[in-house]
Amino acid sequence: MGKEEKEKEEEREKVMSNRYIFLYSILLCLLFYSIAGCIKKQGILPGQETLPKKKTQTGCAECHERLTEVLPEKHISVAQENLPSCIECHSGKDSSGDVTFDRIIHLAHYSIEDSPESCWSCHEIDSKGLFRLTGVENKKGVDIEKEIVEKMNPYFLSWATSDYLDNKHAEKNINCRPCHDSSFPDWAPTMDECLTCHVSYEHISELTKDVEPNPHLSHYIDLRCTVCHKSHEASKLYCDKCHKFDLKVP
Ligand code: HEC
Ligand code: HEC
Ligand code: HEC
Ligand code: HEC
Ligand code: HEC
Ligand code: HEC
Ligand code: HEC
Secondary structure (H helix, E strand, C coil): CCHHHHHHHHHHHHHHHHHHHHHHHHHHHHHHHHHHHHHHHHCCCCCCCCCCCCCCCHHHHHHHCCHHHHCCCCCCCCCCCHHHHHHHHEEEEEECCCCCCHHHHHHHHHCCCCCCCCCHHHHCCCCCCCEEEEECCCCCCCECHHHHHCCCCCHHHHHHHHHCHHHHHHHHHCCCCCHCCCCCCCCHHHHHHHHHHHHCHHHHHHHHCCCCCCCCCCCCCCCCCCCCCCCCCCCCCHHCCCCCCCCCCC
């Protein structure tokens, strides 16, 4: 290598290292600004003078400043709009003995896209460990654990929005209780629970008398309804364990 060439080589190296320093500084700058940006996001936003307020409202008021604003158009006019006054009027029971207000409110909220994420949007477990509606003091609470309450969330969502039998019943104004005989079920319904409304095998086999073969009248008598009719998942035809019938189970 000649002297001239050597000098050129050194010159090139210098330029290269300068370039690296330049690149490093850019990277450092980017890093600094992204960290600064993150801090900004968690703290004070542009145009905001103070830190975000802590949530002070709980229960319905967290989302509805005025409950009268979400009443159906044809609702009779109400003087007071606090929750206890709604419940006072809405404490009636339907023919199955079920209170209707919880069904109306649960269905309305769990069927909207931005449904409340959990039961704790509207309920609380009070200092005595009782599950109750936030903001309603004069009613007896339910003695139940937090984890069991939270287990119900996906079932509420399914009941309000699915393509399964739970939703078909919700559309007919049927709550959890007529099927389960409990607000916090940990067992599948028995046949008796279904038959309080669906009467008897004789009755339903009459409804499907034109179906071939009749799923309710076969060499299997008294098969539990839920062997075929699932409620929070797709139903399936038990008979197909041995046969191959062209039947769709609702
Ligand atoms: C986490 C937010 C949230 C909470 C808490 C909440 N709601 Fe709602 N609510 C909504 C949204 C969203 C809608 C649908 C949009 C709308 O109509 O404003 C709605 C709609 C309604 C409707 C209209 C239903 C219909 O069929 O049109 C009523 C009535 C209602 N809420 C009552 C209540 C009551 C009573 C409470 C407390 C027990 C409550 N909400 C708590 C978010 C909430
Ligand atoms: C003076 C009695 C009274 C008060 C107070 C009252 N309601 Fe009603 N509400 C009724 C009646 C009556 C109906 C219509 C009958 C029905 O459909 O059950 C009704 C219907 C509704 C419905 C529609 C029900 C459906 O089937 O879709 C909603 C939602 C409702 N009320 C929410 C509220 C809320 C929230 C409050 C409190 C701000 C409230 N109501 C206060 C008497 C009342
Ligand atoms: C948008 C508000 C809202 C949400 C969210 C909500 N509830 Fe409710 N819930 C109500 C209202 C309103 C009632 C009616 C209370 C009444 O009539 O006294 C009720 C009543 C009930 C009752 C009957 C209470 C009793 O005294 O027997 C149970 C059980 C219940 N809710 C369970 C749940 C569970 C479990 C979740 C979550 C998966 C949930 N709720 C989510 C508003 C809500
Ligand atoms: C509180 C009453 C009630 C209870 C309890 C009940 N059902 Fe129903 N069920 C109904 C009503 C009402 C319909 C709608 C009937 C109609 O459309 O003519 C229905 C519809 C059905 C359908 C037909 C759905 C369709 O899409 O054609 C099946 C299947 C069914 N129920 C099975 C069951 C099973 C299984 C149980 C028990 C786990 C049960 N039901 C509990 C009232 C009830
Ligand atoms: C072996 C599976 C199986 C069992 C067990 C079963 N079903 Fe069904 N069920 C079916 C099938 C399949 C259909 C749909 C028939 C058709 O194609 O219309 C049906 C339809 C129904 C319908 C709708 C009838 C209509 O109006 O068309 C009801 C309601 C019903 N079943 C209730 C029950 C109840 C209640 C029980 C328990 C006492 C029960 N089923 C047990 C398979 C079953
Ligand atoms: C049409 C009747 C029906 C309705 C309505 C219904 N369920 Fe169910 N539920 C069933 C059946 C049947 C099973 C058994 C598993 C299945 O079929 O998906 C079940 C299973 C469950 C289980 C699991 C129980 C276990 O074995 O540990 C829970 C929890 C539950 N339901 C909660 C609910 C809640 C909460 C509601 C109301 C939001 C509801 N269900 C409405 C029929 C129903
Ligand atoms: C454990 C296996 C098994 C299950 C599950 C089963 N079957 Fe069968 N089924 C049989 C056998 C075995 C025969 C007799 C076949 C023969 O003699 O040719 C039969 C025969 C039949 C026949 C024909 C009877 C005749 O006289 O030709 C019908 C219809 C039938 N089953 C309907 C059903 C229905 C509906 C269900 C669901 C409720 C069902 N089976 C569930 C095993 C089963």
